[in-house]
Amino acid sequence: MYNLNSFTIMLRTIHRYVGRSRTYNFRTARNLSSTLNYDIEKYDVTIVGGGIVGLATARELLLRNPDLKLCLLEKEHQLSIHQTGHNSGVIHAGIYYKPGTLKAKLCVEGLKMLYDFCDEHRVPYKKCGKLIVATEAEEIPRLDNLYARALENGCTVSIVEGKDIQTFEPHCRGLKAIHSPNTGIVDYALVARTYGKEFEKKGGTIKLAYQVEDFKQSSDADYPVAIIGNHDYQQVHSRYVITCGGLYSDRLATISGCDSIPKIVPFRGEYLVLKPEMSHLARGNIYPVPNPALPFLGFHFTPRMNGDVWLGPNALLAFKREGYNFFDFDVKDSYEAATFRGLRKLVMKHIGAGLGELSRAASMRLQVKKLQRFIPELRVEDVQRGPAGVRAQALDTDGNLVDDFIFDSGSGQLSQRMLHVRNAPSPAATSSLAIAKMVVDESKRRFLL
The missing domain is CATH 3.30.9.10 (D-Amino Acid Oxidase, subunit A, domain 2)
Structure with a gap:
């Protein structure tokens, strides 16, 4: 009897010897798998998404239901490397x-x-x-x-x-x-990984490099949701599924029949960093008074756990959902954004502010000028370009920023088995444990766990 791990090892061994052949691919593996008897792993609840909200939800669900068999799927080879890992802290x-x-x-x-x-x-x-x-x-x-x-x-x-x-x-x-x-400040990627360690320690399973491509009805009445990965050998069956997809939450939701709105539009926030010898200029967080007419909080000073001080961020449309560099581009992501009426309306509402953001993105001097309102002695020579993050901003068709939490299940046979967390707006990292309680309460109501 093969289990899934041994089967995967066998496939890799085959690939090692015949990988140079153009005729071998994972379609061959799927055909081969149908001739072998191996176990598909089965879980009571599967959480899709290894960011801070998904991990907090998995942990909370297991703490309340220690007898459940739970799994978390993450598409990357590490946990929490996107919004959580690029968070200001x-x-x-x-x-x-x-x-x-x-x-x-x-x-x-x-x-x-x-x-x-x-x-x-x-x-x-x-x-x-x-x-x-x-x-x-x-x-x-x-x-x-x-x-x-x-x-x-x-x-x-x-x-x-x-x-x-x-x-x-x-x-x-x-x-x-x-x-x-x-x-305060904290390393949220470390927080999220600590959630994951506790989840595993208490019996949960985490599968990395598992990018979910589809949800299908399985032939197993007890575990009716088949969760299909982007590799042909990736498939698990589950009684129930909770998705916490962050930048891809809308796409995961539409797979199971949910409406495409609200749509996730990615906004990249770029930071400057004080040079180490100037980090004494800010002890703590220094923020402007927010302008209620604008959707973001404005340029601020943010100390980091490693002693750095970040300055910013700006807010620019990203042409890739995970586009952390200025020239990152994805055809599908860009086309979706450009053809979405809600984004066009948002741009028209804030066209002046948007042009200002573009100008400051091109000029450190203009960014420093904004920050000199608070610390006049700051100079352009004191800063250097720093990292960037991408925020999953949910928009409706009228160009309004969706500012509240949204749960959805979709339609069809699997809808009673699905719970999509479609929007978990900032400050989701700070609120992650409280959000997890709310998500698990909702799953209990819908799934009768």
Whole structure:
């Protein structure tokens, strides 16, 4: 009797000897597999997506249901290398979000849960704090409104007058600020991998390099969902499936009959980095007062766990869903974005801001000018180009940013077996443990687990 691992080893051995032959491919392997008796692995629940939300969900599901046989599938050879691995690392306090919304509730709850998890599992973090700084008189009413919102959300915050700002940030200047002592920084990729280690330690299975291509009805009534990978030998059967696909959440959802809207549009955020000898310019996070007319928070100073200080990010349309470099391009991703009415409407709403982002992307001097509002002594010579991340932004057909969580199941035979997390907006990393509780609650309601 062959199990799947031994069968895979056999295929690789065959490939080693006949791989140079143009007539051998994985279609041959599929035909060969049909003549052999090997076991297809079967699970009670399979989670698709090895980012921080998928891993937190897998962990939470197993903690509540230790007798279930669970599997997590990740398309890359490592966990959490995309949105999670390119995250700025900020542990948000919940200041920005409209009171009463899920984003506000989950962020405040998730902050505490994350710090407790890091303490328990010895994941290093720093509570370096955060200042949201008004540098112009017209920003002060917005800052005051933000302070009232933060208090309503249950955040620990205080008002700092201009003369006292340098008590927290000696190089920063401003008229007034909000101080958030509980804002911190952490390596979210390490957090996510720690979720994964706990999941495996408690009996869960993680399969890497498993890119899900399709969901089909299997012939096994007890495990009716066949999850097909992009290699012919990759197939597992499951009673239920939860997808947490991040940048590909819309595509995974449409496989099982969900509507294509909201659509994921990728936005790349590029950072500058303070040169090491200038990292003393910022002790903690320094943020502008957000402009409510714009969809992003603006340029800010973000310290990192390794001692770096990131500056930015900008927000540019990416021409590839995993396009971390300026010239990365994918035909399918670009065509989908260009032909999507919602993106065209978004661009027209914010065309002035978009042109400004393009200008700053081409000029470090223009980016530094934005940051000098807070730290006047910052110079172009003090910075260098840094990394970039890609944000999975969900859009509707009217060009509105979808700002809340969306669950979907699709239609057809498999719909009662599927749960798609179609949108887990920022601050999803901070809120990951609280989001996981919500996802597992929803799966319990739908699947009667």
